[in-house]
Amino acid sequence: MTTPTALVTGASRGLGLALATSLNARGWQLVLDARDGDRLATAVGSLPLPGLVTALSGDVADPAHRATLAAAVPARLDLLVANASDLGPSPLPPLAELPLPAFERLLAVNTVAPLALVQLLLPALRRAGGRALLVSSDAAVEGYAGWGGYGASKAALDQLGRVLAVEEPDLRVYAVDPGDMATDMHQAAFPGEDISDRPSPDSVVPALLRLIGGDLPSGRYRTAELAPAGAPA
Numbered sequence: 001m002t003t004p005t006a007l008v009t010g011a012s013r014g015l016g017l018a019l020a021t022s023l024n025a026r027g028w029q030l031v032l033d034a035r036d037g038d039r040l041a042t043a044v045g046s047l048p049l050p051g052l053v054t055a056l057s058g059d060v061a062d063p064a065h066r067a068t069l070a071a072a073v074p075a076r077l078d079l080l081v082a083n084a085s086d087l088g089p090s091p092l093p094p095l096a097e098l099p100l101p102a103f104e105r106l107l108a109v110n111t112v113a114p115l116a117l118v119q120l121l122l123p124a125l126r127r128a129g130g131r132a133l134l135v136s137s138d139a140a141v142e143g144y145a146g147w148g149g150y151g152a153s154k155a156a157l158d159q160l161g162r163v164l165a166v167e168e169p170d171l172r173v174y175a176v177d178p179g180d181m182a183t184d185m186h187q188a189a190f191p192g193e194d195i196s197d198r199p200s201p202d203s204v205v206p207a208l209l210r211l212i213g214g215d216l217p218s219g220r221y222r223t224a225e226l227a228p229a230g231a232p233a
């Protein structure tokens with residue numbers, strides 16, 4: 001059996017690191033990124049099998065970085081996880097005050113970059129009959145004040161996944177809402193608030209593993225609705 005390979009963006013902390021840790025412990029080969037190279041290197045050092053990891057620091061909104069990521073992926077890619085995301089200004093402004101450059105940045109990181117990676121990696125995903133996991137949010141479907149820019153970028157990501165699933169029936173394409181998690185991004189959304197009651201990103205990983213190793217059809221899922229993983233890949 002060949003070693004499965006995943007590219008996980010935004011893997012230096014939060015959900016990306018939690019998922020990378022779990023996959024790596026299962027023997028997956030990983031290509032990981034984040035902008036802060038020192039923090040990414042520390043994260044990789046904490047993984048159970050760091051020898052299986054290629055870490056490349058950079059911004060997913062940068063086409064040259066995306067090309068570098070794609071070049072590090074072997075001919076067959078089992079899993080692409082578009083996880084790296086921008087939140088926008090903190091505290092979250094109402095749409096009336098959302099700076100348009102900030103909205104353009106949200107779209108560049110949360111929507112355009114995942115599609116660009118899909119485009120670059122489709123040949124490798126097709127060879128493996130692989131899966132794309134697009135990390136979404138309940139803000140994509142709810143009307144939360146302050147979340148309009150971020151939510152619109154995630155709603156567009158959901159729709160890209162919905163259409164990609166139809167266009168690429170031999171792949172599994174999942175948009176997944178992980179729910180609230182106690183992470184740096186969530187803290188930035190609620191500055192000054194105690195968010196320690198939110199679930200840890202680790203607690204969400206078993207549901208993601210059901211999408212990664214199970215037989216669920218392409219679609220949009222909420223981790224809260226997914227039963228814990230059985231025996232994933």
Ligand SMILES: NC(=O)c1ccc[n+]([C@@H]2O[C@H](COP(=O)([O-])OP(=O)(O)OC[C@H]3O[C@@H](n4cnc5c(N)ncnc54)[C@H](OP(=O)(O)O)[C@@H]3O)[C@@H](O)[C@H]2O)c1
Pocket residue numbers: 009010011012013014015016033034035036037039058059060061082083084085086109135136137138177178179180181182183184185186201
């Ligand atoms: N936390 C929540 O409550 C929650 C709820 C719903 C959905 N989500 C979604 O879950 C996913 C993970 O979020 P999280 O809470 O784990 O976030 P997080 O803890 O803030 O981690 C974000 C990761 O992405 C990296 N990153 C951010 N922007 C990047 C960029 N432009 N290029 C490359 N890497 C980048 C960060 O490292 P650098 O800063 O060094 O780049 C970090 O490794 C996101 O898609 C988010 O939208 C989160």
